[in-house]
Amino acid sequence: MTRGRQDALFLLAVAVMSAIGVALLWQSVRPPADAGVIAIHDGDPLPSALRADADADATVDAESAIPGDPEPADESAARDTGVPRAVAQARRLWRAGRIHEAVGLLRDALESGPGDPATKAELGTILLETGAAEEAADLLAEAVAEGQADARTWFNLGVARSAAGDLEGARRAYLEALAKKPHYVSAAYNLAMTSLASGNLERAEREFRRVTEMDRSASWAKAHFQLAFVLARLGRTEEAIASYRRAIALKPDYAPAYNNLALLLEKSGDVDGAIRSLEKAARLDPGMASAWLNLGRLRAERGDHEGALEAYRRASEADPKLLKPRLRAAELLEALGRLDEAREAFAEAAAIDTDNARILVDLGSIERKLGDLDSAERHLSEAVRLDPSLASAWNALGIVRAQRGLYEQAIAAYRRAIALEPERVAARFNLALALEKSGRPRAALDRFEEVLSLEPKHVRAREHLVRLLAQRGEDAAALEQAEKLARLAPDDPSALFAAAYGFSKAGDPGRAVPLLQRVLELEPANATALLNLGVAYAKLGRYEDAVGSYLRYLERRPDDAKAMRYLARAYERLGNAEQAALYRRRAEALPRKGG
Template sequence: SLRDQSPKDAEVRHWLGFLLMRHERYAEAAREFEEAIRLKPDYVEAWTNLGNARLMSLSLEGAMEAFRRAVSLAPTNPDTRANLGHAYARMGRHAEAAAEFREAARLRPQDAGLWNDLGCSLLALRQAVAAADAFSKATALESKNATYWTNLGIAHNEGSQPGKAKRALLKAVALDPRKVEARVALAEAFIRLKDYAAAKEHLAQARALNASNFAVLYNLGLAQWRLGNLPAAVEAYEAALALIPKSVETLTALVQLYPAVGRLPDALKTCEVLAELRPDDASIRARLGNLRWSAGDKKGAVEAWEDALVRDPKRSDVRLRLAAYYLEVADPDSAERHYRRLLEREPANAIALNGIGLVLDLRGKPREAIAWYTRAAAATPSMAAAWNNLGVALEKTGEIAAARKAYRRALQADPKCIEAKRNLERLGP
């Protein structure tokens, strides 16, 4: 076997560890490197390879310790710095990784790979502008490297520079037409530029190269949606969902699309899944209520809306839906509760002001209702319903001339207001 000779010499031990690494026997290799270091404590290459062996066997803390020791022994060696940077990156410690890659690139500025490594760490830190600068240096040094151009494009996308991203990614695709990551990033740039047809074209090519890439399918769904190709959008999103069944973004898109293609039951079922995944999300509960209402499940809709308000009491749209429902079922107390809670935050909300008027009308108090309808009409003069309701209340109190005037104002606000037109015709000139 490789170990029969039991060598004592540090260089031989190091060589033996290297051979074991070549055979993917990382734990044994690490022991040989450790023995080489015992014999020669300042052996930089042994410390470096010990780090690599530990890294390959997923002993990340041990790898970090070895790489740090190598850096302390050879602080001006860019390779030791880069190795430590890679270990930091593997552990998600991107700020420390960036510091090592930056120093390595300073020591060897003509190494495009080091600038690319630095850019990747900066991108992980969401420092898109600095990342783009690093990737630009990499592309300047190696202009034929499609990966570097792809990373530059991704950085520009992250930095909200889709025009620059497009230029970089077109170069990446020209260098490597089969690079799926580049086509996806290019499509994202086109989507940001609102060129959805171009995005669809590149995503279709990417799908032909890799039909099981989530980013390809998700973005293809988005591009098709923006182009108005709703069935195609649904197909792409469903394919994406098959890959990642709990993707909240994909589920959300399908919840919005299914009703538009006549698949309300699927929308409802999908929204139920979303509600389980995000139990504290008021928006999902509100949408679930809307879908249940559309499906004829009024009790379920009210339950979902009330749940939404528990999670976010500031949802005005939900309060208005609930208040309208309670008026419909002749529960003025519940309706008034929601309208008044809304008016605490939005005292000039015309719909809520009009709603209080409806509550008072339901209780047989038209004179009090008149004051609320008047406030609603003053808050939003274009609200025909408020003027019409005011006219009805004025009729109930015998103020016919004022009622006629209110109906005319309703028709000025909305000439198609059928109720006001009928009421005015009924009263006569």
């Protein structure tokens, strides 16, 4: 399978900075309004618009809601505080959701008269909501330069510069806001976020600690959350756990904090605590797909397979476009031998990501195991069409074609896989098998030797090598390889049987006997080992032992004419003509299969 199994609990609040400013990267979370995160899929581009929770208060709408910074409620209040009429009207339009009308009103005001800094500041602030970060930054910078240099305008300039990708400029603006208003918690928080986004974890720690000291209310539980993330990145796990717990104490329904706490609890060895924390996160926010996904992984590792599958199902319901829960469920179902259900899960994943060649490889491989070779070949052919450079797809396609007896096509597919990934041992082994099946033993021998040069402990390749060498009469080489095989896998029945075959066929049946006896210890029901043990005894002249092995074999396979003839020969060597004749007659009465 191509699926990597690297499902550590997802770390909420990985801070990143891009053209839209500071945003917290999260694996498919749908957070509550004040969770301090935004919801995106793993690997997707960041959203194009600022979110209030990503930058604490990234727009003036959010900033104005901070205690101590109320907005004017009506025009009279605006006049009383010296706010231009156009600004007051624009604020009312904005609050009513009529953003474009508000922008138009302010643009008209600036065009009809001298550029008022308060109007510029308000237009720049509202433009943030539309994603016009660069224009917003320019207007806000002009506003502070022309005298509108209050803390709120500096703060929004910081947000605009963050959104425009100017991280250092954003820091300078937040510092100006704090200089104007030392207890401006939103500015202090966003300042810390710029440090986190730039990778300066030590400075981020200091700045987030400052936020936690400035405001100890539940509104700023997210500062403890971010501090915990920083401490975890610094390798200070116990301190990070304590900080997540403080965030939860301030805000008991903080589902993302429970989710991240689970990561650190697992890391510290408290898997039961991690599971409880994830279950709490999922109860608080049933729509948090990542919590269900993480819970599914831990339950699977604990052997609670049904609980894991239920968690994966809930993750898929929470985020129908998320691939991981379907893929993890499919892997688990496959491991449990529930192949039809695994096929369905892979098919659902393939329907979500129609151009994902790797998922098609997984789906085709399951279909092959189910015996649906037509569907398997169709999906694997589509996989190599989508991604001709995917060696695993060519290898899987080769297996299907070999199963259909299309050995030349299989050989061609394996060679494509090897050309793409010369170190891919599986494709080289499969190529050797196909060459052997297609009647080219010398070429197959060479390929098996290549496999062993790359992976000397490849037991199955050495098994085939021993058999081919013995069949070709290369006795010295067969004996050497049989000895290596027996040492390599002393408790592997298949390997021991192949080694015994090589010894017996190459003229040393005495070394085959103990190996076959060991096979029967490991697999008492192995009738073929009994038959071959009888053959080895006969080659050694131990006919009584041979008779005993043949009789035990025929108790299990009473209709094997070949074994009856072997038994008849052994009785002849013992001088028991009557028993020899009896078993010859019985053999003749059965369909002849050779020997």
